[in-house]
Amino acid sequence: MGERRDLVLRGGLQRLMKRGAGRLADPVFAVVTGIAGLAVLIILAYMVVVTTYTAVPVFRSQGWSFIFSTDWSPSEGKFGAFAFIYGTIITSLIALLIAVPLSLGVALFLTEIAPRWIRGPVAYLVDLLAAVPSVVYGLWGVFVLLPGFLQPIATWLSVKLGWIPIFAGPATGLSFFGAGVVLAIMIIPIITSLCREILKAVPVGEKNAAFALGATRWEMIRGAVLPRAKAGIIGAVMLGLGRALGETIAVALLVGSRAQVTASILQPGYSMAAVIANQFQEATGDHVSALVGVGVVLFGITIIVNVAARVLVWRMVES
């Protein structure tokens, strides 16, 4: 009897232990995913700490003039990054100005207006644009867009509208404007595809309600679709802006690489990411530290943009 009971017990125990192996999966899974999550945070923190630490000497020696001075002369030990900050912001704003209406238009066309069979293929093509490497955009910009399109437009703007300071000539092809246009083309796919998802999520019931009240298609879009999608669209625009701020190669190729602050968008300039890419190779000592400092400021600006986007979206969702 005792022996048999022992056997039964042991069998039960074995089954339990087998089951135990299954039970182990949960904690293991939790630990593995936890490590993965933690790793991201650690890498981010490490990056912030190391770059800031590297940049501290130049922040110390330059003080606020690092951000507010335009005098960038590595040979004289003067590092004022304002021209780069200015260029980054101006090129990104030009990009947004062009890309946002276009993207929203394409997204609305693809969700509300285009015949069904055209929607999938066009959406796919737009997404494909996002997969083109930025150096290809840059080269295409320099060799195709610049002579064929940007230069003539810039010249026309400077001749016809040159009395407005932002279009003051003489128009150079490599300029804030040129970089901004190519940036716009680069961020259109991401803004379009986010907007498309957002517009698709607008409840059909609300669209039908607008139609049933005698709305035309445009009135339906304005009254039912856009108010619903507003918060999401702003989020999409901010993500596009984040990409534009950080874009390096295409801007480096097109912006003209001159550290100056001009009101005219038709003049050459510089950007933060571009100066890092262009000068890092030959930089030594304080110059390296200054370039890393530019990187830290750029990082700071992108974080501010992203936080601002979050806050804006939260506010809208709440109200």
Add this chain to the structure above:
Amino acid sequence: MSQEPAFSVRDLHVSYGGQPALKDVGMDIEPCKIIAVIGPSGCGKSTLLRCFNRMNDLIPGAKITGEVLYNGQDIYAKDVDPVTIRRSVGMVFQRPNPFPKSIRDNVAYGARINGYKGNMDELVERSLRGAALWDEVKDNLNKSALSLSGGQQQRLCIARAIAVEPDTILMDEPASALDPVATSKIEDLMQELKEKYTIIIVTHNMQQAARVSDKAAFLYTEVNETGKARWGILVEYDDTDRIFTNPRDKRTEDYISGRFG
């Protein structure tokens, strides 16, 4: 039957992407009556309802043939703009679908797009009173419509529809997402509304149809020999009393007495 019918439907056929959905419907709808459209699921009740304000036009692949005369004019004639039809034939949907705006803006929306020039506050109040919602919301007109209960939202949708000053209101199972109290409020409201409006209501609920309607149309699903294609036909259309007490057709009787559906 002395009055001119508000709607005259003749030989109405509807198909979606080549699949028939509704065949050979003909009926006259008198103004200022409540007409209930009843029948089992998938028999084309909503399809029929959506023919009266051309909402089917919005469904890709929908094809409508036949005539729907509205005050004597065929709304499917070539030169008719569906937008103008929808401005005088309002609609209330199964799920309350207010816009994510204030209560006031919801009611004013339709009037605004129609270029209403009068006093907007007055119109909002009149419409909300007409939908028996005014007393509950008059102090909170700027609050989001989404903060209302489901029943209130549905009455807001009715207010929004009557603010456009239509003469007909289509209701697609307007109470099916509501609790009994809210449902009875909507039903009471319908009795008030029929003084001024022709109401066509689709409902799943036999008691509701019997309670509220003056006339009832019974739709039923027909299946072809292979059993693959099915479409709705109008079996019987008569006074509600007659439909519920002494129907002419066996299928109507079976459905009403609960033998199927």
